[in-house]
Amino acid sequence: MHYEEAKSKFIQAWGTLGSAWGINKAMGQIHALLLISEEALSTEEIMEELQISRGNANMNIRGLIDWGIVNKVYKPGERKEYFTAGKDILELARQVSRERRRREIEPVMKVLDEVQSISEGEKNEIKHFKAVTKDLGDFTKQVDGAMDKFIRSDKNWFFQVLMKMMR
Amino acid sequence: MHYEEAKSKFIQAWGTLGSAWGINKAMGQIHALLLISEEALSTEEIMEELQISRGNANMNIRGLIDWGIVNKVYKPGERKEYFTAGKDILELARQVSRERRRREIEPVMKVLDEVQSISEGEKNEIKHFKAVTKDLGDFTKQVDGAMDKFIRSDKNWFFQVLMKMMR
DNA sequence: TCTAACTTTCAAAAATTATTGAAAGTTTAA
DNA sequence: TTAAACTTTCAATAATTTTTGAAAGTTAGA
Structure with a gap:
């Protein structure tokens, strides 16, 4: 198995697990993506990677922040918000x-x-x-x-x- | 609070909890009803009490049996199937x-x-x-x-x- | 066997939930 | 201020899940 395949498999699985736990699929997938990303990601990057709309991305990122498992990160000199998930x-x-x-x-x-x-x-x-x-x-x-x-x-x-x- | 109110409140709450656990509402409600019923109940009685259709009752009773938390009971001399939930x-x-x-x-x-x-x-x-x-x-x-x-x-x-x- | 009692199935309808995308809102910096 | 960069909202739409009810299937006993 190569990396891209493993990555998408993991994101998929995390989304499915989310559904079984009353968290929706997109939310689980965003969390998975942030977990495996060392860098904080912007809304744009998340939209791009998961092929979802801006509204969807925004709502579910907020949801993850509400759950307290994703955090905003501000990069110096940038206006955009970036997001990370704790790795512990x-x-x-x-x-x-x-x-x-x-x-x-x-x-x-x-x-x-x-x-x-x-x-x-x-x-x-x-x-x-x-x-x-x-x-x-x-x-x-x-x-x-x-x-x-x-x-x-x-x-x-x-x-x-x-x-x-x-x- | 009188009994009927408490009963319906409990059934309602159990249904809601079910939803948060990937079990659907009707399934949770049927389980609640069987939990608080000393006697085994028939499909008819469940339909009546929860105001749901025969198909719905049947499917969700099967679901509960699949989960292993509801059992069939045959009453001597009766053709109908009755159902109970373990009280432990x-x-x-x-x-x-x-x-x-x-x-x-x-x-x-x-x-x-x-x-x-x-x-x-x-x-x-x-x-x-x-x-x-x-x-x-x-x-x-x-x-x-x-x-x-x-x-x-x-x-x-x-x-x-x-x-x-x-x- | 036949029939009545009962259970299961399943296509259609209803209800709920998720997703989109464009418009509205907000913030920053010049 | 203004305008560009960015975020949020939300009505409309799409997708998914649940529910219905009638028809088909099954079973037991006359």
């Missing part, structure tokens, strides 16, 4: 965890808590509903705690936990 | 992990391995590409290993790991 994968994972926690886990925990508070009758159906949503809530809280720990942790902690898990 | 949340998490590993992590690991094997020149661009994809590959393998351990583990192991993480 553990840091990337941490940032994605942080965002998913905020965007998905928190709202679900909120609903699970709310529906716990129904205080009507003692029909069996209701007891069961409470039991299930309580279990979900408990589990979610455990996961949330673990994620929080991961997000705040340093590199060392992460590998230590992996070690502990494995033995 | 840890087991649910394990099954979802198993499937996501197979559907998402494995394909990505495969691509990352493949693109590693490019052996062209020693241009800086290529070196960098290899470095990034190697890091991604290493990280992915770690996560994959942890998931594998989780999937094979028993309840006890899981809580032990959480304990170890927290301290």
Whole structure:
């Protein structure tokens, strides 16, 4: 396999993975492109490389910045904005965890808590509903705690936990 | 809040969460409904409760069965099929992990391995590409290993790991 | 076998989501 | 200021995904 092929394969795969994670394809592809590019890239360069429109490029770059995984770079003496993605994968994972926690886990925990508070009758159906949503809530809280720990942790902690898990 | 409201809120939230996880809304909602229902439900009952068509109900029930998180139940003396979702949340998490590993992590690991094997020149661009994809590959393998351990583990192991993480 | 009960399929329609490109907006430097 | 360089917006369009419902398929028992 030669470089161009590998590159396009990787960009493609990263886009597909994105889709499975509620991030759209273009966003995943832009991220992939920035990951493998040592230099920061301009909107133009991204449009060119991925063959997408200006509007599309702009929106998805903003999206990546919102996720906190792409940064603006200003080059001295240039008006154009350039963009880079951090190359530290553990840091990337941490940032994605942080965002998913905020965007998905928190709202679900909120609903699970709310529906716990129904205080009507003692029909069996209701007891069961409470039991299930309580279990979900408990589990979610455990996961949330673990994620929080991961997000705040340093590199060392992460590998230590992996070690502990494995033995 | 009264029961009907809580129920619909929960079903709604589970559907939304589903969307963020590459599972569609109806599929999430059906799963929610089965989770909180003690009795197994028929296609008819699901259609009725969620106000969806027969085709939609059928397809998404099949989807849930494919995910391994919903099971068919035959009631003695009845021709109709009924469906239930397991009520053990840890087991649910394990099954979802198993499937996501197979559907998402494995394909990505495969691509990352493949693109590693490019052996062209020693241009800086290529070196960098290899470095990034190697890091991604290493990280992915770690996560994959942890998931594998989780999937094979028993309840006890899981809580032990959480304990170890927290301290 | 035949029929009624039930499940599956699938083409068409609807809904949702992504993409385009041109116009509007903003900023910088002369 | 003004104009050029650049970024953002957004209505229109395209692409994709979901949903429908009716027809086809299957199965069990009379």
